[in-house]
Amino acid sequence: MNRNQNSLFGVAALFDSPDDILNAxxxxxxxGYKNYDVNTPYPIHGMDSAMxxxxxxxxxxxxxxxxxxATFILAFMWWALAVSYPLVIGGKPFFALxxxxxxxxxxxxxxxxxxxxxxxxxxxFNLPFNNHPIHDTNYMKSVSxxxxxxxxxxxxxxxxxxxxxxxxxxxxxxxIELVYNPEEEKFQIFQPRFLVFLAIIAVLTAGSTYITLNxxxxxxxxxxxxxQNKGVSQEESSFFYNKREMRTPVxxxxxxxxxxxxxxxxxxxxxxxxxxxxxxxxVLELGQKKFLTFCSPCHGNYADGKSRLMGQFxxxxxxxxxxxxxxxxxQIYNVITNxxxxxxxxxxxITRDERWAIVNYIxxxxxxxxxKPSDFTEIxxxxxxSGKNVPN
Amino acid sequence: xxxxxxxxLALVExxxxxxxxxxxxxxxxxxxxxxxxHIALAITGSLLLxxxxxxxxxxxxxxxxWGNNIPVAWAFxxxxxxxxxxxxxxxxxxxxxxxxxxxxxRTGIARFAEAMTIFAVICAGLFPIIHVGRxxxxxxxxxxxxxxxxxxxxxxxxxxxVFAVSTYLTVSLVFWYVGLIPDFATLRDRATNKIKKTIYSxxxxxxxxSNRHWVHYEKxxxxxxxxxxxxxxxxxxxxxxxxxxxxxxxxxxxIFPPYFVxxxxxxxFAMVSTVLIFVRKVFDMEHIITIDHLEKMNKIILxxxxxxxxxxxxxxxxxxxxxxxxxLFVTLNRAFGPYAWGYWIMVSCNVFFPQLFWFKKxxxxxxxxxxxxxxxxxxxxxxxxxxxxxxxxxxxxxxSWHYFKPTLVDLGILFGSFGLFFTLILLFAKTLxxxxxxxxxxxxxxxxPSHGGxxxx
Numbered sequence: 001m002n003r004n005q006n007s008l009f010g011v012a013a014l015f016d017s018p019d020d021i022l023n024a025x026x027x028x029x030x031x032g033y034k035n036y037d038v039n040t041p042y043p044i045h046g047m048d049s050a051m052x053x054x055x056x057x058x059x060x061x062x063x064x065x066x067x068x069x070a071t072f073i074l075a076f077m078w079w080a081l082a083v084s085y086p087l088v089i090g091g092k093p094f095f096a097l098x099x100x101x102x103x104x105x106x107x108x109x110x111x112x113x114x115x116x117x118x119x120x121x122x123x124x125f126n127l128p129f130n131n132h133p134i135h136d137t138n139y140m141k142s143v144s145x146x147x148x149x150x151x152x153x154x155x156x157x158x159x160x161x162x163x164x165x166x167x168x169x170x171x172x173x174x175x176i177e178l179v180y181n182p183e184e185e186k187f188q189i190f191q192p193r194f195l196v197f198l199a200i201i202a203v204l205t206a207g208s209t210y211i212t213l214n215x216x217x218x219x220x221x222x223x224x225x226x227x228q229n230k231g232v233s234q235e236e237s238s239f240f241y242n243k244r245e246m247r248t249p250v251x252x253x254x255x256x257x258x259x260x261x262x263x264x265x266x267x268x269x270x271x272x273x274x275x276x277x278x279x280x281x282x283v284l285e286l287g288q289k290k291f292l293t294f295c296s297p298c299h300g301n302y303a304d305g306k307s308r309l310m311g312q313f314x315x316x317x318x319x320x321x322x323x324x325x326x327x328x329x330x331q332i333y334n335v336i337t338n339x340x341x342x343x344x345x346x347x348x349x350i351t352r353d354e355r356w357a358i359v360n361y362i363x364x365x366x367x368x369x370x371x372k373p374s375d376f377t378e379i380x381x382x383x384x385x386s387g388k389n390v391p392n
Numbered sequence: 393x394x395x396x397x398x399x400x401l402a403l404v405e406x407x408x409x410x411x412x413x414x415x416x417x418x419x420x421x422x423x424x425x426x427x428x429x430h431i432a433l434a435i436t437g438s439l440l441l442x443x444x445x446x447x448x449x450x451x452x453x454x455x456x457x458w459g460n461n462i463p464v465a466w467a468f469x470x471x472x473x474x475x476x477x478x479x480x481x482x483x484x485x486x487x488x489x490x491x492x493x494x495x496x497x498r499t500g501i502a503r504f505a506e507a508m509t510i511f512a513v514i515c516a517g518l519f520p521i522i523h524v525g526r527x528x529x530x531x532x533x534x535x536x537x538x539x540x541x542x543x544x545x546x547x548x549x550x551x552x553x554v555f556a557v558s559t560y561l562t563v564s565l566v567f568w569y570v571g572l573i574p575d576f577a578t579l580r581d582r583a584t585n586k587i588k589k590t591i592y593s594x595x596x597x598x599x600x601x602s603n604r605h606w607v608h609y610e611k612x613x614x615x616x617x618x619x620x621x622x623x624x625x626x627x628x629x630x631x632x633x634x635x636x637x638x639x640x641x642x643x644x645x646x647i648f649p650p651y652f653v654x655x656x657x658x659x660x661f662a663m664v665s666t667v668l669i670f671v672r673k674v675f676d677m678e679h680i681i682t683i684d685h686l687e688k689m690n691k692i693i694l695x696x697x698x699x700x701x702x703x704x705x706x707x708x709x710x711x712x713x714x715x716x717x718x719x720l721f722v723t724l725n726r727a728f729g730p731y732a733w734g735y736w737i738m739v740s741c742n743v744f745f746p747q748l749f750w751f752k753k754x755x756x757x758x759x760x761x762x763x764x765x766x767x768x769x770x771x772x773x774x775x776x777x778x779x780x781x782x783x784x785x786x787x788x789x790x791x792s793w794h795y796f797k798p799t800l801v802d803l804g805i806l807f808g809s810f811g812l813f814f815t816l817i818l819l820f821a822k823t824l825x826x827x828x829x830x831x832x833x834x835x836x837x838x839x840x841p842s843h844g845g846x847x848x849x
């Protein structure tokens with residue numbers, strides 16, 4: 001390190017025994033010096049009080065960060081297991097405090113240790129500091145091995161070179177050294193070598209990232225997700241006799257709970273099924289829902305043929321014609337199942353029970369268009385009982 | 393046989409001057425490696441290579457290369473993991489708990505034991521990753537916001553394990569490095585070679601041995617020791633929960649945490665002794681790592697060995713007292729079933745041989761100590777193997793009983809982990825001060841001011 005002989009950092013003195021350095025520190029402290037330091041190869045007992053230090057407050061750093069970490073990780077585990085992705089595990093509650101203890105403890109210790117050590121080294125000590133003036137001096141080499149040193153800095157308001165040297169000599173130091181500040185080193189940021197270095201770093205980083213993400217990931221063994229020994233439904237198979245990867249059921253396979261319909265494909269069968277469902281409220285509500293979904297686009301919401309597709313599509317006929325009123329339930333069911341004229345079959349969209357429910361609902365609509373006098377009296381009685389006024 | 397226990401023995405024999413301590417401790421770093429060192433490195437390196445090949449085979453062909461099969465899904469992989477984590481416990485015990493208890497004799501061996509902790513935990517940490525089979529997927533254990541938007545199950549002991557072991561590794565590493573900073577500074581100021589000086593400058597962070605720093609440094613060292621003490625007890629407790637939280641007979645037991653912690657300290661001290669006996673001889677440090685140190689460690693081995701023996705007796709008692717036919721079966725099956733050979737190796741190595749340390753002559757005899765501590769290491773490995781293999785191989789359903797036999801790959805990975813451990817130890821002994829220069833200077837006679845220096849501040 002080049003040193004500037006005009007800029008004095010301080011006067012450094014070496015002592016031979018721990019007793020000498022302790023006395024020296026006490027004297028320097030008593031004389032009122034502030035900017036001085038004692039360098040010893042290991043901590044000397046009693047030096048803290050000799051130099052007038054209060055107890056270290058590093059413990060508060062640990063305390064603060066430890067508590068913060070414990071709070072954070074508990075809240076995080078609660079959020080992850082109860083809010084973000086709630087999952088019942090082993091019948092335990094989402095916020096399983098006893099089972100959260102181990103991780104809370106570990107995380108607290110980890111954060112406490114890292115924050116304390118980082119705080120001490122980087123914040124309190126301001127290290128790394130390899131450019132400090134006392135590095136590379138005989139003084140430093142001695143105090144890091146077997147001598148005990150004291151350095152009074154020139155910045156101290158009481159500092160006078162001759163007086164300080166005399167003081168240290170009187171305290172018994174045989175080896176006094178003047179330590180000068182190092183020359184300030186100046187670096188140009190925009191020198192060509194540095195710019196080339198930056199460019200090389202940029203190219204290397206970008207290139208290696210590109211190659212890793214776009215090339216390496218598609219090479220073995222990282223391509224294990226791409227190349228799997230499995231059949232894909234729509235691909236040609238070299239194994240199965242019909243060259244299809246997709247396996248179809250054996251001919252004649254019948255699904256569970258499948259009930260065959262005897263009149264499949266017949267538009268006007270001689271005989272038909274009878275209605276297995278009673279017009280209960282539940283059945284009618286189901287029928288209404290399915291009718292509004294599947295039938296109303298063509299036949300209209302009230303089955304009167306006035307649908308919202310009117311004019312864009314051949315209109316569905318009204319279901320209030322006398323011909324259809326005279327249809328048996330089984331005939332209407334047969335139309336829904338097999339289709340009629342340009343109406344397609346709905347047996348794949350609508351299940352068996354839903355079809356019968358629709359039939360029941362159509363009967364309700366028909367009755368509503370052609371009510372009997374007894375219906376009016378019945379509605380009036382219901383209104384009287386319930387106190388409501390249901391319009392006719 | 394009266395002895396004055398109020399007089400402390402000299403921790404360093406002969407009271408050498410401070411500069412001589414520097415020279416002795418940094419001699420292995422400054423000198424060129426000897427032939428013996430090369431031979432030792434060749435042996436451990438070969439073991440490491442065998443392990444690496446076996447791990448490569450495992451990754452290429454899959455876990456089927458191991459002897460594991462249902463119901464023995466956990467075999468060598470987890471046995472080795474628990475064994476190595478256990479070895480790691482001695483280091484933190486010596487550096488943290490003995491520090492808080494003001495046991496000054498720890499200074500001679502603390503640095504080495506801490507290094508062993510780190511290397512042992514590295515060995516341990518590899519096994520779960522290898523056992524995953526696809527090690528690049530092990531990252532899912534770490535809670536990070538991933539593309540599946542799911543989190544690890546924080547109430548599973550296996551996830552606790554990830555947190556405990558990784559915290560333990562990090563904290564041990566930080567503790568070790570904080571202790572090394574002043575030593576790096578001493579080495580930096582001794583160095584004559586420019587490259588060495590640069591490296592030591594970087595690692596010493598420009599440490600100046602300033603007393604304005606020492607005051608915080610000592611406080612922080614104590615805080616670290618205070619935090620590491622419950623940590624060291626928690627880590628093997630969490631490892632034992634991997635077993636105790638399962639409902640398998642022979643695992644589902646409340647004694648597991650203290651039993652595992654005692655066993656961990658037991659095996660850890662045995663391993664520290666094993667290595668130190670060679671190190672003090674090879675590096676001429678017999679006056680710093682004295683026979684008194686070895687004797688004190690033997691006393692701790694005796695204590696923890698007796699605790700482990702007590703746990704074995706309690707296992708028998710609980711087998712009967714639980715009233716569960718399955719528990720009783722497992723207890724009998726361990727001692728007299730297909731793995732009886734392993735059980736009796738474990739009992740003799742862990743319970744009977746350490747009892748010889750009741751005799752002072754045996755405690756202070758280096759060859760006998762060496763034999764016993766190696767036996768303890770063997771016994772503690774078998775303890776974990778017996779717990780895992782015997783419980784799993786005969787579970788509730790006799791039709792699925794299966795006798796586990798290790799394959800060559802299993803054995804290769806086990807030896808490979810020893811190779812890794814001892815390779816790291818050898819490299820450490822040749823590159824870093826194996827004894828804390830700073831701490832050892834602080835405890836030799838005459839190193840502290842003559843008045844008021846007897847008590848700690």
